[in-house]
Amino acid sequence: MSALDNTNTFEPVIIGFTCNWCSYRAADLAGTSRIKYPPNVRLIRVMCSGRIDPTFVLKALSDGADGVMIAGCHPGECHYLEQNYKALRRHRLLQKTLAQFGIEPARVRLTWASAAEGALFAQEIATMVDEVKQLGPLNWPARPVPVGSVPAEIPVLSEVGA
């Protein structure tokens, strides 16, 4: 399959982390407003974007996601006052690190959406899906799982040599 064909048929899977107060509600609002957007983003609700640990992002990418979206309340509007700034700081550092692993910045997108911004949130998703489509699949190779080649049971040591 040529690269061109790839971008045409490739449907990325993206994990989205949303905060309970703004961005998840923005997604709810997009729903109640029947705003259409591509079905590629699967959301995980956390209480605050400050809860989002780079480990989650790395895990999602290494478990097969093509991209990760992190969404929180707008700066200055965090339900927990200022925790979205911590999300912002972690995102900046994560991006720098991911670049060294060959992961393009567009694959890990940070966005702000208030609970009123259903349309904006849908637009953000559409934009991200589009960008990740252009990049193609990430397909991070699964971690090797060693099996077999171990003696079935390990005897209690005190029996050995007796």
Place this chain on the structure above:
Amino acid sequence: MSKPKFAMYWAAACGGCEIAVLNIDEKVLDLDANFEVAFWPAAMDVKYKDVEAMEDASILVTLFNGSIRTDENEHMARLLRRKSRILVAFGSCANEGCIPGLANLSSRESLFERVYQANATSPSTENPNNLRPQASSQVPEGTLTLPPLQAVIRTLDQVVEVDYHVPGCPPESRQIAAVLDALIAVVKGEAELPPKGAVLGAGNSTVCDECARKRDVKQIGKISRIQELPPLATDVCLLEQGLMCAGPATRSGCDSRCPNVGAPCIGCYGAAPGVLDQGARLMTAIASVVDANEPDAIDRVLDGIPDPAGSFYRFSLAHSLLRANRAALAEKP
């Protein structure tokens, strides 16, 4: 009465782990007293074929140090797994790839280029004919072979099942001695084996726990390298003085040797218990306490870490969630 067999092997590693074992001084005599050393290339001459000839599971315990970089490393890992009842990943290389694991940020080709190219940037390279090592080459005497280099470095537990882990680069001699004592106690029937998969010879917290420096609430406005800073206070947290210290995210057990003498922890004991990815923990910790809220200002602080992946994953890259650079992973093994 025959003594249980002991083996130690050195795959892709620097040899420091072997030195560390010898560093336990007279304790090594206890090893000899309680075990028959069946295979230990660094200490005695036994051929691979001798090992192959041994019965499966006839070695009681093998301390395996070094990571899996070549086909030979992999072969020996599998062989020793088969021959050993207890396989211990010994030292940082075997457990998480260690410094050699940083090669996973580069493709095999770029590694060869860097090391063997005539005009390579490496100052120690002198190779006017651009010779490269070959897996096999013909000489008048016959065929010479070299074990092929694999695409990425793997840790021992990514290749075979591992029973116990002893972290450290190298493991502290005091800790090695304690592990040996525990093993001997088990052999003598004075103790039970720890649960499979346990980490031995280390603590349950992080390096800060053993660090004597005073710590305060953190707000980092600038990160510098040690040579860029004025002489450091001897009793204040290094991170608070603007140094990247991996102590907060690194398993305890080393007695916080480096920070206590003024050098920042570089993370050789690996992740704290229960942690999936040491680099991610260090990354999130540092980023959380950056004293800036605007993207540009945040970047200015973070620019003090010129090589983030190398800094956060100095020892644990090969064992991390991502393991390697995408291009390196995409190569044929």
Place this chain on the structure above:
Amino acid sequence: MSATPGDNRLNLCIQCGSCGGSCPSGAEMDHTPRRLFALIRADAREAVLRSNAPWYCVSCYYCTVRCPQEIHITDVMYTLKSMAIKAGLFHDAALPGFSETFVDYVEKYGRSFELGLATRFNLRHHPLSLAGMAPLGLGMLKRGRMDLTPHRIDGMAQLTAILDKAKALEGGLQ
């Protein structure tokens, strides 16, 4: 049009007039800066570019530091001047003349040249006032405070290359 000057923040203007009130030459302007901004919003291009206001700007930056919306007013004035020159729309040809004469000297010699500047500018635009200004020039000369000939810098070729490149890039930007 309102998008032309860089990060000008013009859309934040609340029409309070602190700029027009602060301006040393505000009384002489046909439109105060505040009014210009309203005209820009109203898309009254010609009225804006024909205004004498940008040319009367003395670059004192009072408006800029006093603006409650932190609009970069002085910089906007510069942009409006260059737009007016490009569009060939002047309230009074004399106004851009000074800037252009000044620029000419800088581009020829790398330095400004007061005697030439004043003479050439006045000859072209205010021939009558030249005689009136003569004592001032003489006074400057007498006190050793003015050159009779312009000084040319050594790196003129370098400077020209830089300015040509800059203008080419600037052209490309628009």
Place this chain on the structure above:
Amino acid sequence: MQRNARPYLDSLLAIREDIDLELQEIEDWNCCGATEYMSVHRVAAHALVGRNLALARDQARDTDLLTAGCSACYLNLAKTDAQMREDAGLKDTVNQALAAGGLEYEPGAMKVRHLLDLVCHDIGYDAVKARVVKPLHGLKVAAYYGCQVVRPDYDSRWDSHEHPTAMDKLLAALGAEPVEWSLKTQCCGGHMSVIGPDVAFGLIRRLIHGAQEAGADLVVTLCPMCQLNLDAYQVEMNKHFHTDYQVPVLYFTQLMGLAFGKKPKDLGIGKEFVDAAPALAKIQAEAPKVAEAKRKRRPKPGDALPMPGME
């Protein structure tokens, strides 16, 4: 400075050793374009200044300080440096232009400072005071800062955009008495003296009149353009309005020189249009009696309301 601000240069050279100021002229500098170039070609104007910055950086040894005595030069250097720092696009464009001349400038490499800023804030009032051998007792001076040094003040080097006090403190350190007046940072007319003299004359008169009303014997400036407008154009302004103001206008460096005991001639004094000699004659050998420290007066019925302090 070599020409129309000759006295500024002479006085600066005369005092620089007293204040341990080591100066190096940027070799082959070009005109900064004043406020005019910016109006015609914005990018080229920055490139013009960029060349000076780049030359300065290449020439600088053991320092990153770049100082200018002229308001416009100072402002343009500071502005280009600040805007290149803020705007990566501009930085690239200017550097592309500079590359055509084999130059490059990394914004922030030079710290652009006005001469007065260096004298007041780096050298310091105490160091200046220590050098004073002939205090300027009895001389009332109006410190005049003009516009472009204190505004827009990209790097927050001054205590106020409107009523700065640095030069007042410097002059006080020299023994002179700075007068309190409201026009410290009002416009001297700038380029309007050429393109719209009527506007400029009005502004000049207001300043000169204001200084005189405030009781100043002379006005002290920090910029050749301001000096020129207030001094040379004062004569023109008198003609225009049929007035006869005679308020001399000197550079702060000239007053420093006088206080440091230099000969007036070496400081370029005498080259001004409005003769400073009568004003300078007022300098007394002895310090005038200090006005009695203000005590909080007991209020009496019908007395004035207390005045809010400045702090």
Place this chain on the structure above:
Amino acid sequence: MAGQELIEQDIHEQQLTRVVVAACSPHLHEKTFRGVCERSGMNPYLSEMASIREHVAWVHTDKVAATAKAKAIVSGTVERVLKNDPLEAIRVPIDAQTLVVGGGIAGIQAALEVAEAGYDVYLIEREASLGGHMAQFDKTFPTLDCAACILTPKMASAGAHPKVHLFTWSEVEKVEGFVGNYTVTVKKKPRYVDEDICTGCGICVEKCPVLVVDDKFEAGIGYRKAIYWPFAQAVPNLPVLDTETCTYYIGGKGGCRACEKFCPTVPNSIKFDQKEERVTLKVGNIILATGWDLFNARRIPQYGYGRLANVFTNLELERMCNAAGPTGGKVVLRDGQTAPKRVGIVHCVGSRDRNYNRHCSAICCMQSLKTAHLVKERTGAEVYNFYIDIRTPGKEYDEFYQRVLDDGVHFVRGKVAEISDIPFDPAEASRNGAGTLYIQVEDTLAGMQRRIPVDMVVLAAGLEPRRDSSEVGKTFGIACSSNGWFIEKHAKMDPIATMTEGVFVAGCAGGPKDIPASVSQGSAAAARVLNYIRQGELALEPVRASVLEERCSGCRICNGLCPFNAISFIEERKVTEINAALCQGCGTCVAACPAGAIQGTGFSNEQLFAQIEGLLRDVNRSHEPEVV
């Protein structure tokens, strides 16, 4: 509700241990289904909702892809719920005593409401008397009734109420605990007057020979003694001694002692050796009504305040207009005698200006209109109001504007550029006479620059957050917005509560407000507190962080991350601890802990890892896991 019954039935019949409801958003029915589980004897936190309506059915058109996504969401939720722990809501008892901080009109109102309901209130005031800023005002807009006439009865009731325990000249130093159970340390500054003995006769004040400028109550235009009453109607009616101006203290405890000498009480009320005291209070709720500070008009040098004698602030004018004030209600120039003939009132001084404060101070338009009216009424002067916009959005406010227009007050639309004592030219000087101030402004409606000559300028300085608001916020575990005002829980729907349970804000502490709004907020805060007191206990969501002490190394990375002060460091054990009642469950510290020592209930790492795996279960990867 057949669906709910079905679930209940299944829980019983199948002995279910976990429930996932794939339906709408948890924001709609999470509570409903948790209730179902609870009724069926299951721990409610062992259920989860998968939102396949708002996040799938209603937003996607490609049915195949949408179905795949819905399955993935359910799969993720199932994996997650397996890792859920049974949790119990955190229940805290509510102490019925209440702390009110700030004795201005908002705090007085709040304290009286709670006291009237029969509960004890501690009212803490930093100054020596209740009253706050309102006590300084002369008339109140728009009705022009006298501020003292309506405020002093309230002050007196608060002072006399058996349930209101007054601490004036006192500050809150430390707050520990959490909602329902706060321990508050109050610092009582020495008054040097014995509160229990002093009768308030005032002889000490009369005999004190030291007269100094009163910067506080009289806004700098009047005087007071070294021992003084904060003001005439002060509550409590006790003087206070200022050691910085008293000659006894200045002279190294040598001279004077006139106050002591003339004090008629036995024993003597003057206590030169009185010391600072600390009082510990137990309260369940806290109402912060800490008010505002006046913008320092000196920060705008071009307006000349402090430099030009006849430039006044609005607060100075309030005192000047007050019949009990330094001028006996006469509006005069700084010379204390001359009535101004031309007065300029400058709006928006320090407000709506990014160089100072971005916010609108909300009251200055009305206050300036009132000032214009009073000045006109008392002096007959020509009065000019310089404004950007006139904002009169209260009841009868715009009608008052109309009245002032009718008074003949001039209105110039333009932000004043500068105020100068120097005329532009000799003609201007001779036209206007000496001592004239020139207000330079662009009259934006006329489209021209104007210089308006006046004798007096009144600067409508804006309202600012208290200078120490950020430290005060830290003490009480609440945060300030970027402007410095305390942040409410929700700007519209919950403007009284804060993110810290049991801490409420009222009045200008949360942003500029006029008197009616401050009074309303005082009542509203009291209502919220009374609601909690009546409930007796409070159930808090168990989404909380906690520290595994044996894993915590005391690195202190997390210590600065909590805006609610829930994280504290235990110095003796060198470990960090999280107070569950203060923790709001955001999880930022969980994500930050480099040792993985902080756990987050409800949103644990294990739950989230499992959910990620579940969500990606269907993803085909080109490299199948390498099996060794």
